[in-house]
Amino acid sequence: MNGAEKLLETLVASGVDVCFSNPGTSEMQLVSAIGNNEGMRAILCLFEGVVSGAADGYARMSDKPALTLLHVGSGFSNSMANLHNAKRAHTPVVNIVGDHATYHLQYDAPLTSDVPAHATICSDWMKVSTSADDLAALGAQAVQASMEGAGKIATLIAPANHAWEEATQMVGALPVPVPASVPELNITDVVEALSSGKASALLLGGRALREDSLATAGCIAKASGARLLSETFAARMQRGAGRCPVERLQYFSEQVTEQLAGLEQIILVGAQAPVSFFAYPGKESWLVPDGCEVHELSNVDQDIDAALETLAARLGADIAANTTPPAPPFPPPGGLLTPIAIGQSLTLLMPHDSIVSDEAATCGLGIFPATENAPPHDWLMLTGGAIGQGLPLSLGAAVACPDRKVIALQADGSAMYTVQALWSMARENTDVTVVIMNNRSYAILNIELARVGAGQPTPKTLSMLDLSRPDIDWVAIAEGMGIPATRATNAEEFHRQFANAMEGQGPCLIEAMVVQQMPG
Ligand SMILES: Cc1ncc(C[n+]2csc(CCOP(=O)(O)OP(=O)(O)O)c2C)c(N)n1
Numbered sequence: 001m002n003g004a005e006k007l008l009e010t011l012v013a014s015g016v017d018v019c020f021s022n023p024g025t026s027e028m029q030l031v032s033a034i035g036n037n038e039g040m041r042a043i044l045c046l047f048e049g050v051v052s053g054a055a056d057g058y059a060r061m062s063d064k065p066a067l068t069l070l071h072v073g074s075g076f077s078n079s080m081a082n083l084h085n086a087k088r089a090h091t092p093v094v095n096i097v098g099d100h101a102t103y104h105l106q107y108d109a110p111l112t113s114d115v116p117a118h119a120t121i122c123s124d125w126m127k128v129s130t131s132a133d134d135l136a137a138l139g140a141q142a143v144q145a146s147m148e149g150a151g152k153i154a155t156l157i158a159p160a161n162h163a164w165e166e167a168t169q170m171v172g173a174l175p176v177p178v179p180a181s182v183p184e185l186n187i188t189d190v191v192e193a194l195s196s197g198k199a200s201a202l203l204l205g206g207r208a209l210r211e212d213s214l215a216t217a218g219c220i221a222k223a224s225g226a227r228l229l230s231e232t233f234a235a236r237m238q239r240g241a242g243r244c245p246v247e248r249l250q251y252f253s254e255q256v257t258e259q260l261a262g263l264e265q266i267i268l269v270g271a272q273a274p275v276s277f278f279a280y281p282g283k284e285s286w287l288v289p290d291g292c293e294v295h296e297l298s299n300v301d302q303d304i305d306a307a308l309e310t311l312a313a314r315l316g317a318d319i320a321a322n323t324t325p326p327a328p329p330f331p332p333p334g335g336l337l338t339p340i341a342i343g344q345s346l347t348l349l350m351p352h353d354s355i356v357s358d359e360a361a362t363c364g365l366g367i368f369p370a371t372e373n374a375p376p377h378d379w380l381m382l383t384g385g386a387i388g389q390g391l392p393l394s395l396g397a398a399v400a401c402p403d404r405k406v407i408a409l410q411a412d413g414s415a416m417y418t419v420q421a422l423w424s425m426a427r428e429n430t431d432v433t434v435v436i437m438n439n440r441s442y443a444i445l446n447i448e449l450a451r452v453g454a455g456q457p458t459p460k461t462l463s464m465l466d467l468s469r470p471d472i473d474w475v476a477i478a479e480g481m482g483i484p485a486t487r488a489t490n491a492e493e494f495h496r497q498f499a500n501a502m503e504g505q506g507p508c509l510i511e512a513m514v515v516q517q518m519p520g
Contacts, residue, residue, distance in 0.1 A: 001167055002132060002164050002166055003029075003131075003132030003133070003135040003158075003162045003163050003165055003166075003167045004029035004030045004135070005033045005036070005037070005167070006132065006135065006136035006171065007030070007033065007135050007139045007158070007163075008030075008033040008034060008039075008040060009136070009171075010137075010171045011040070011094070011139050011143065012037060012040055013140075013172060013173045014139070014140055014143040014173040014174070015064055015143070016065055016066070016094060017039055018041045018043065018058060018067065018399060018400075019034055019042050019043065019066065019068070019069055020052075020054045020055050020058070020066055020067070020068050020069075020396070021034070021043065021045065021051065021067075022044070022046070022051050022070060022071065022075060023071055023098070024071030024072065026071065026098035026099060026100055026101075027069055027096075027098035027158075027160075027163075028160075029160065029163035029164045030098060030158065030163055034069070040067070041399075043399065043427075044424065045395075045420065045421070045424050046420035046423055047078060048071075048075050048076070048078035048079035049078055049079060049081055049082050049388055049392065049417065050082075050391070050395070050418050050420050050421045051068045051070065051079055051392075052068055052079035052080075052081075052086060052095075053082035053085070053086075053388070053389050053391070053392025053393050053395075053396065053418060053421070054395045054424070055067070055068045055086065055091075055093045055396060056082060056083075056085060056086035056091045056093065056389070056393055056396060057357065057393035057394060057395060057397040057398075057399075058396035058400045059093060059396075059400075060091055060235055060236045060380055060393070060396075060397065060400075061378070061380075061396070061401050062401075063092075064092065065094045065143065065147070065151075066396065066399075067094050067095075068093065068094070068096065070095055070097045070098070071098055072098060072099055072100070072111050072112075072113060072115055073111075073113030073114060073115045073118040074111065074113065075097070076115065076118045076119055076155075077118050079095070080121065080122055081386035081388055081389075082386065082418070083095075083122045084384045084386050085383050085389045086153060086383075086384075087124070087153050087384065088233075088235075088383040088384035089151075089235035089236075089383040090149070090235060090300050091153075091235065092146035092154075093151075093152075093153050093154070094142045094143055094146050094154050094156070095119070095153070095154070095155040095156065096139075096142075096158055097115055097119060097156070097158065098157075098160060098163070099128075099158065099159045099160065100112060100160060101159055101160040102159045102161055102162075115128075115157050119157060122153060123153045123154065123155035124145070124148070124152035124153050124154065125142065125145035125146070125148075125152060126154075126155045126156075126157070127142070127155075127157070128159070129156065129158055129159065129162045130162075131162060131165070132162045132163070132164075132165040132166060132167040133167045133168060133169045133171075134162070135158055135163065136167055136169070136171040137169070137171050138156050140171050140172070140173060142155075142156045143173070144175070144176070144177060147176050147177055148177050148301070149177075149180075149300070150179070150206050150207065150270075150301050179302055179303040179304075180302050180303065181302065181303050181306060182297065182298045182302045182303060182306070182307040182310075186297055186307070187297070187310055189295055190267055190295050190297045190311055191311065191314045193265050193267065193293070194220070194224040194226060195224070196265075198265050198293075199262055199263050199265070200224065200226040200227070200264065200266070200267065201226055201227040201228070201229050201260070201263050202217055202221060202226050202227070202228055202229065202297075203266050203268050203269065204217055204229065204230050204231070204246060204269050204271055205230065205231040205268075205269070205270040205271030205272070206270030206271070206300035207270060207300075207304045208269045208270040208308065209230055209236065209237040209238065209246070209270075210305075211243055211244075213305050213308050214228075214238065214321075215320070215321055216305075216308040216309055217244065217246075217308055217321075218320075218321020218322065219312050219318065219319060219320065219321050220311055220315060221321065222317065222319055222321055222322070223315050223316065223317030223318075223319065224315060224317070227263075228244070228245070228246045228247060229246065229247050229248070229249055230246045230247070230248045230249065230271075231249060231274075232249045232250065232277075232381075233381040233382055233384075234379070234381050235380065235381070236378055236379070236380050237378070237379045237381070238377075238378055238379075239324070239372070239377065239379055240324060240372075240376040241323075241325060241327070241373055242323050242324065242326075243323060243324055243376055244321045245322070245372070247259070251277065251365065252451075253276035253277070253280070253284065253287055254283070256274055256276070256287045257284065257287060257289075260274065260287060260288070260289050260292070261289060263292050264291070264293065265292060265294070266288060266292060266293070266294050267295045267296075267297055268294065268295065268297065269297045269298055269308065270298055270299065270300045270304045271300070273286075273287075273288055274288060275287055277385065278448075278452075280451055280453075281452065281453050297311060325373060326373055326375070327347050327348070327374065330344070332344075332491075333345060333494075333495060334490075334492050335490065336491065336515045337488060337489065337490050337491050337493075337512055337514055338366065338514065338516065338517070339360070339363040339364070339365070339366030339514065339516065340367075340370045341491035341495075342363070342366075342370075342409075342435065342512060343366065343368070343369070343370020343371045344370055344491075345491070345494055345498045346370075346371050346374055346407065347370065347371050347373060347374040348495075349495075349499050350371075350407060350502060351405050352376060352377075353377065353405075354375070354377040354404060354405045354407055355377065355378045355394075355404055355405070355406045355407070356371075356378065356406075356408075357380045357389075357390050357394035357397060357406065357409065357410075358382070358390070359389055359390025359391075359393070359409065359410050359411055359415075360409035360410060360411050360437050361411035361414060361443065362411070362439070362443040362447070362516060363411060363439070363514055363516065364409060364411075380397065388414055388418040389414075389418075390409070390410045390411075390414060390415065391408055391418050391419065391421035391422065391434065392421045393408075394407075394408035394421075394425075394432045394434070395421045395424055395428070395430060395432065398425070398428075398430035399430060402430075402431065405431055405433070405502065406430070406431060406432040406433070407432075407433050407435065408432055408434040408435065409435050410434055410435060410436050410437065411436075411437045411439075411443075412436055412438045412439065412440065412467060412472060412474070413442045413467055415436055415474075416472070420481075422434070422477070422478055422482075422483050422507075423481040423482065425483065426481055426482030427482070429506050430506075430507055431505055431506060431507070432507050433498070433502070433507075433508055433509075433510070434483070434507070434509040434510070435498070435509075435510050435512050436474045436509060436511045437512055437514050438474060438511050438512060438513050439514050439516055440466070440472070441465065441466055441467055442465040442466070443516065446462075446465050449461070449465065474487070475487050475509070478509035478511075483507050484508050484509070485508065485509040485511065486508075486509075486510055487511040487513065488510055488513065489513045494510065498510060
């Protein structure tokens with residue numbers, strides 16, 4: 001066996017069985033090894049940002065890493081924005097990046113680059129193999145490293161000669177790391193804090209937003225009188241009817257300030273303390289109210305579920321939390337195609353256990369609250385703010401959960417970053433319904449332009465935030481990549497088209513000509 005074949009054997013034995021790939025010449029042995037290994041599924045993505053975003057979506061839904069296969073420093077750097085989002089989501093990802101053969105690097109051929117330097121920027125673990133045998137051994141270590149804590153980015157650089165040279169050693173899977181327990185001091189501190197009678201909130205992130213942990217957090221909130229808040233951009237929130245409701249922190253800093261006013265203590269559970277997404281002249285960056293204490297029950301990498309259970313037991317919090325009621329019957333929306341109307345259609349039509357990838361940007365601000373009482377579902381958000389996440393994320397989620405409906409709520413500007421994901425959805429026949437929010441604008445930037453006080457915009461200024469001239473035809477784009485598509489210009493049309501999508505199977509796209517009332 002060569003190093004590539006041995007690596008594949010090791011990865012499959014370690015439980016990694018899906019590879020999102022965009023290879024080059026230096027990865028040909030790896031491509032061949034994947035082609036000959038029955039345990040590894042190969043999914044070609046036509047841009048590396050799709051590769052990394054799909055790996056993120058896959059792992060958010062399956063709680064184990066997918067493999068990415070990337071080509072030298074240039075390929076890796078194309079994947080970086082969505083790796084940044086994956087890192088912020090605390091997602092396990094294993095990247096295999098090919099490089100020139102070790103002896104070839106000295107000649108400085110055109111694609112030569114400092115691959116380790118590229119990889120270091122957004123990897124938690126990074127190693128370069130030193131031989132064919134080392135390649136397979138590092139493969140097992142990379143999988144293990146990716147499963148540390150809540151999830152990490154592990155990048156293994158594979159020089160081409162290590163892939164083609166002979167490997168002889170047996171390499172088995174390494175044990176999956178278990179998350180560290182929360183220190184006893186954290187528990188006693190939070191018990192004391194929540195028993196003090198002060199105005200409190202639990203701020204939840206990471207695994208605390210999964211159904212079971214949320215229910216425990218709900219019991220704690222009920223027993224202690226604390227509010228339940230979630231971070232603004234969660235990797236995966238389990239919400240909808242029958243689940244414990246949680247108040248999402250708003251996006252704009254002045255809204256967050258208002259939301260948090262009066263709190264005397266915030267207990268962090270897998271979340272960071274609230275800060276403003278950006279700095280604005282004359283506005284606060286740190287959004288914890290003056291005088292409000294911040295306690296940490298658990299960081300995102302620790303055993304959040306156990307910490308919440310222990311805390312609930314210590315507080316005697318054994319009365320079940322309130323749950324979100326299902327939506328009462330209401331008629332299908334009509335008239336203007338607003339984000340709220342889209343949310344109402346989702347509430348009425350999305351099947352139980354759907355997965356929503358939300359990169360709807362400004363439209364998402366309206367759709368999210370409008371789906372509060374929808375059937376139970378998973379809501380995946382833009383964790384790192386690097387746009388171009390949504391379409392790849394929904395592709396990966398659909399690969400991880402082929403029996404669940406995936407709905408990609410997708411702003412048009414962000415969709416253009418990684419539009420190639422549509423082609424992979426068609427090729428893999430994933431059950432994703434893409435809803436493009438066509439507002440022909442970088443709407444959020446029009447709002448931010450005013451908020452940062454950048455002065456009176458000229459037509460040239462505004463031209464940098466506007467997506468018309470030419471108008472993008474999303475139906476044509478989707479059809480060109482093998483995805484059936486329709487356009488909805490009012491709420492009735494959207495409802496009908498979305499109903500068809502929910503009844504059908506396989507990828508489709510609805511171009512929603514949205515009408516927005518701008519927040520802020
Ligand atoms: C990788 C990356 N590039 C650029 C930006 C800056 N940016 C933030 S929002 C945005 C435009 C979003 O427009 P769209 O997706 O159409 O959503 P809308 O604001 O219209 O709702 C841009 C360019 C970013 N966040 N990430």
